[in-house]
Amino acid sequence: MVTGSGHTDPVPPFTPSSLVTQWIADPIGLVLVVLLTTGYAAGMAAARRRGVRWSPLRALWFFGLGVGSLVLAATGGLAAYRGVLLPAAAAQAVVLSAVTPVGLALGDPLGLAEQAWGERGQGLTGWLRGGPARVFMFPLFSSVLAVGCLLLLFVTPWLSASLNHPWVRELTYLALLGTGTLVVLPLLGEQMLPTWCTPPVRTLIAFADGLLDAVPGLVIMTWPKLLSPGVSSYAHRPDPLWDQRIGGGIILLVGEVVGVPLLAAVIVG
DSSP states (O other): OOOTTSSOOOOOOOOTTHHHHOOOOOHHHHHHHHHHHHHHHHHHHHHHHTTOOOOHHHHHIIIIIIIHHHHHHHHSHHHHHTTTOHHHHHHHHHIIIIIHHHHHHHTOHHHHHHHHHTHHHHHHHHHHHHSTHHHHTSTTHHHHHHHHHHHHHHHSTHHHHHHHOHHHHHHHHHHHHHHHHHHHHHHHOGGGSOTTOOHHHHHHHHHHHHHHHHHHHHHHHHOSSOOSTTOHHHHTSSSHHHHHHHHHHHHHHHHHHHHHHHHHHHHHO
16 A cells, blocks of 8 residues: 555555544655744744844744644645545645645745845845746746646646655655745735736735636546546545545635635735
8 A cells, every 4th residue: 555655554544533643754844844944933033133023923824824734734644645545635735735835925934034134135035026936926827837736736647656756756745835835925925026016916816816726626526537547546445536526625625715815815915
């Protein structure tokens, strides 16, 4: 039996408690958690030394929703069962692509960098506004990129390859997290948007992104045949097509639920 870690060690039958009782040591997940946690904590400490009291609410969003969801998706039960249950793989993918990026962006790490490190922090946001990253963060282009990445994972052999090859799995995690971050970080961090992206325009973009986010879930949920080619463990489930519908429904539900606080944050911000 293949587990989410890509190994052949069996996992116990899935129960709701498995989400928090089954853990794996995924290298990229652990590295990202350590880097994000230490980097943000160091920024808060540096800001405090400069006389800036960073918002506890932003820190809570960053560590609680951002880093917390990353831990669950990359090293918790979702990662442990992604190789045996398509709904687990779907939930993991949408958490990495939507939930974690929103949590990290609500923590405003770029704003913290500017407050903590002054000109050096401003240099980072300046590079993002004028460098190659701006192309990928261009409004709606980044949304299409994120939606396409999530959809391709399930309609091509990509998911199967990520279960059989650890290096593909690690790149998959980075791709999902990276493309999702390209969408939300500019919307919630005005430092990276062009001048024509006024608050009403940002609100319209966030609304359009919410509509696009529904596409992968709807496609997977309504597809008449089995997707995720090459994953034999999915095909041997009692009702694999029903599992696929559940997986698509999870992607649809989580993506749209996460879009609500994103849209609210854009409007308020």
